[in-house]
Amino acid sequence: MTATSAFPTTDFSYFCMENTVSSKNFKALEVPKNTHNEQSSNSVTWTKSFQMFLEMLEVIRDSSTPNWDGYDALPLKATAAREAVRFIEIMPIWMPEPDIAPLPNGDIGFQWHFGKFRILTVSLSGKNIVIYASILGSLDRKKNGSEKFNDSIPEEVLKIIAQIGS
């Protein structure tokens, strides 16, 4: 398969609940078609995306109830899950797959680990903001910040991945 838009209109990437996600009761949300931008048209192959979406479903299943970690974690927020799904969908093809993990505050985190001191973490809270933190080769070289999540992967995140992943 060539690197074309990953998902047809029947994709399952928009499954969510109104308030918190639940693996028992998915709902397909109304999402406008043709929202794929230039970046998403170069998005990851279907197979790669499919694996990541399966991982997302696992995350949803594992973190959909309060106290899922045994230490009072909040359930994964539907808005955060929705953003995470969108993030995956628009990832460029060259971007390696992250580890996906729920966070105890109901957010969702992505982590790229290219080596001991080559790490990028991204978190999504469902508020259209991407928070990122990274280590760029040594502990005294870091880059972090927050960017608006406007249906494209923030430029800074792409730059960091390109830098530490090469």
Added chain:
Amino acid sequence: MERKIVRFISERSYQTNTDKPPFIELLEFPIPNFGRIGEVFVLNPINEKNGSRTLHGRGDIKAKDVIDVNLTLKPNSNPHPRHAEIVDWPSDPIAQQQAATDLVAVTTLHLLPDQSNAYP
């Protein structure tokens, strides 16, 4: 002897960033049968509440590395006499995430090849 701490991992990630002080399962080394402690004091209480998690492994962190990223180790005898928490996380979410990322960098991950044969 160099002080080490260990976090038992039953979730998908050992990243801990959160907007409230993250709770991390930590036990100071050296301690005998710490694998068993992980099961009894960490995994079993989770499973009592939330089904069937398994122990994936552990992350070892030097106590010094925790201090070096401006965090603090705070002993807490619950649920185990040698349990401790990492506290003093920054309130700013970006700084907090950077601190969690720094901890990931200094953590040595030991994944279990066979979860039925958890720890020595």
